Amino acid sequence: MRASLTASLMLTAALLAGCDAAPAETEHVEVVQPSVRSKAVQLVSDELRYRFPGVVRATERAVPAFLHGGVLRERHVVRGQRVEQGEPLATLHNPAMAPAFVAAEARVRELDASLSRLGRDVERARTLRERNLSAEEELDRLRSEREALVQAREQALAQRDETQAQLEELTLRAPFAAEVTDLDAEPGDFVAAGQPIMRLAGVAEREVAIRVPANLAARLELGQAASVSPTFDAQRLAGEIVHIGRAGESMAPIIISISNDGAPALGEAVRVQLEIVAREVTRVPLAAVVDPAGSAPYVLALNDDDTVRRVPVTPGRLAGGWVTVNGEGLAPGDGVVTAGQGRLEEGMRVRVLP
Template sequence: MSQGKRGVPAPGVLGLVLGVLGILLLLTGCDSAPAAKGEASAALDPRAAVRVTQVRNGSAEESLRFPGVVQARERVSPSFLHGGVLSERLVERGQRVEKGEPLARLHNPALEPALAGAEGRVKELDAHLARLERDVERARVLRDRNLVAEEELDRLVSEREATVQAREQAMASRADAAAQVEEMTLRATFAADVADLLIEPGDFVAAGEPVLALSGIDGVEVSIRVPVTLGARLTAGMTARVSPTLQEGRFQGRISSVGRAGSALVPVVIELEPDSRLAPGESVQVYLSVPTEPSLQVPLSAVQDPGGHAPYVLALTDDESVRRVAVAPGRLENDWVTISAPLSLGDRVVTAGQGRLQPGDSVRVLP
């Protein structure tokens, strides 16, 4: 192949290079043309650019959280019916006891003598009644022979009947005295663990004063208190989730009862599943999913002046102009806020670019 002067490309090579450069310039011009056209179009459009989001329906449930403490489903602090001195305590703190097992004994010097007196009265009346039975039978025999008057027989029969009634009253008194003495021994009403000891042997115990605390072993529950307005929306059987505060895990529960407020709060009891592995006294968080009324939601970024006295959103009309709509914000859920406002489902609200907008301004909606 022939070459020109030193350092100057041959005519064929120069033409090939110029052709490649022309193709590259043509491709570059085609790619940049739409972008340049779009930039020019945006530069010519005086309307403010905004981004919008449609108003949506809020969730049908509201999730609420309350602190609580696990407690045994059966629990009691037993006490004596009468006052006295605690003579003996038969259990220790943390001990497992069965139903009917004795827990403690009381000493009251007035109860056992009362039982002895009642028993003596019954024995006395038994002997008197036996003697009257013999006298009545003897009087009947003598009356058949006309040896005693009818009035004497009637007197003996009446005295026997009165003695029978007196004996029945004495037996009732003896049963009551025996029950009082039996109450001097405190017994477990169900299988439980001894949670605490409140009185020491030798201390005086007033009637009705708790002696110890029992925590049942047949299941656990959580008791919480909720506002009155929320309590009216809760019913027995609704599900709940319970999470321990100091460990991992989440357990299912069910509302077993809802009280009525005597003050500002309503007591609610959540019964836990048998496999919850939660111990009485453990601190937990209770999550309730409560049905809510239908509501509208907008992104939190759409609400202007949310902490002020007149929060509002900027909504778009069909002709892409802005109108100002006053709103009353409610609960926040994943960056969406529930509102009360004269808006409808699907209405568009401005979420970005609303800094200098005024009611009536036309805007350009960015994709």
């Protein structure tokens, strides 16, 4: 028993001696830097989009009317009919027009006959004068009378042409290729001079008329692009501003021209989108904004030594995965962390992945 106790004590002493003889070892722990991805802050021109309601209409429009009053004798077209340029639209009856033309034409024929007779008298008097058988005064008188008759005939011709034109005006004709959109008078109605008979809409081109605030109209330019889409359709048509009206302090009329190919029907309601370049703004990827919908959104910006700093921001308009932001200490070209923000703290050094 004593021998066993002695052996145990000797073994314990040997082990303790061995431990004291072993060299001390120090454990080195390597700090691993978090890996992140980043993108540079951009400075871009902000584009503001405005939408306005409008109605499609024809670029060429007309409201035909007669120059004189009378009874509408006949209407040659119906609502919705397409007409070509020069095609008859309606005929007016005015009992004073035809007799006036007949009288003017008769007056011209009368003066032609008188002028022919007087011409022969002048030739006869000239021949007699050459033979010294008549006085010079007689020849001068006949020549003056013939000159006055020529002037009277010119006036009569002008009167005849005028009455003929008025007679032709009793038939309305289409000023251009168009569609009859409305009828304002029926055959048998008495119409006054200038009273609308029908309404025409040209078939060549289409346009949209809108009204915008005066301060916005001042920032628009002729030839500027616009987007037109039907109210209940996703289709978009390219348009161009062709007219900017004056408004003072009120709304200004704006006209947008659109292609006739695939254009909405006349009178259809559409929406016009205008894009206006505004001031330059700073934007970052949406993924770089931490808690964008919260009360204190921020981004983690990278310093030159790859440490991160927290920059509070105010998010703005989102477009194409980028969001405009307002934040002090954030400049164009600065890197912002777009992936790996969850485990980062202020001042930590990170490894930026390519």
